[in-house]
Amino acid sequence: MQSIYRVRPIGDIYVPVAIRSTVSDSASIKFFDSSDLSQPNRIFNHLKRDGLALVSGRVEQIQQLTDYLQRKRRELSDVGNRQQKRGRALDKRSSKSERVTAVDPLQRVMVLADATGKLQLDPVPDLPFLIELIGESAAANGEYPFMLPLAKLDRIQTALSNAFQPEGFSIPIVASDNVLPPQSQETATLFRQGLENLPLPSGLLDLGCGSGLLSIMAARLFPQAQIIATDIMPEATATTKINLQKQELQNRVEVCQGDLFQNLKGQTFDVIIFNAPWVVARVRSRAEIPTNDEKQQTITCFFEQVDRHLAPQGHLLLGYADHSGEKAINRLTDLINQAGYKIGQLYKARVVTHRSKKRRENIMVYDLVRSDDSE
DSSP states (O other): OOSEEEETTTEEEEOOGGGHHHHHHOSOEEEEOTTGGGOHHHHHHHHHTTOEEEEOEEHHHHHHHHHHHHHTHHHHHHHHHHHHHHHHHHHTTSOGGGOOOOOOGGGGEEEEEOTTSOBSEESOOOOTTHHHHTTOOTTTTTTSOEEEEHHHHHHHHHHHTOEEOOTTOSSOEEOOTTSOOOOOHHHHHHHHHHHHTSOOOSEEEEESOTTSHHHHHHHHHOTTSEEEEEESOHHHHHHHHHHHHHTTOTTTEEEEEOSTTTTOTTOOEEEEEEEOOOBOSOOOSGGGTTTBOGGGHHHHHHHHHGGGTEEEEEEEEEEEEOTTOHHHHHHHHHHHHHTTEEEEEEEEEEEEOSSOSSOEEEEEEEEEEETTSOO
16 A cells, blocks of 8 residues: 555645555545535545545635535445445455455545645644644654545544643643543542652653653653653654643653653663553554553563663652453562562552443552662
């Protein structure tokens, strides 16, 4: 599947990984500007022919187009049915990586952003770090403009319109699509207690930074510390950068994307924060990456690597929950012991989960130190 497509009259356009199967399956990619949007039937007919529509123009025109296509959704579903039949036929003779997944026809309307991520819409939405917000690394598109589904843009804007007000924050925190919202006040309180009881660090790492809540908390508590925030998900690092800007702390925290300690070779920290995924289950979507850890593989890898990055006399603040039962907690305890750590302090709360109004679980923040460190 190609990453660069040529679309007249624009030229070469970068196609994000998540939509390449959609683009490669389309008969043609056609660009429609503001003048074309006044004739939504032309775009509708192009979609009916299995095409992909790349649109640019006034926001109200695009909303009118969306409304028009919604009214025509039944007819457009015939396109999706044809794709599904072709996908099943392809499944019988292709490898798993080549199989085509049926696509909602409305996902085939794309919007255009220039190489810097500025959307070609009027008015231009304020969406910094857009290439990361759609799940791509910061430089993935290089010098090329890129496209994204209108439906994805809507999900991002809807998510960022929801604000969360943790205790002690005068400016709200936001969370983009697929990023874990900072809605657990209990978790934030436990981490704050843990941070407030630590010796003043010169270097601190927020691993799996998500929305950036803990990085912001640490930057305020430790103004002298050098702080790095990292996450495997580009949409999380983008969200952290957005929240740092809102809090006017963008110059206090360095943000980078990577898997665990991937881009931190040779660096050590006095404090490492990790609010680890606590649901022992398979990841079925990007939205479950922050919470799900099949067979506790992520937390296992963390303990295999962390000792190389913790300074002498350093502290680990590890967040976890007993959502998956006693067996998962026992396994975590074994990992802590096998890695040569002990629990210095344990901060704990019992809460109602957001996944079930009836089920309660214990959330914990472990303050871990090396077993051989002197008191």
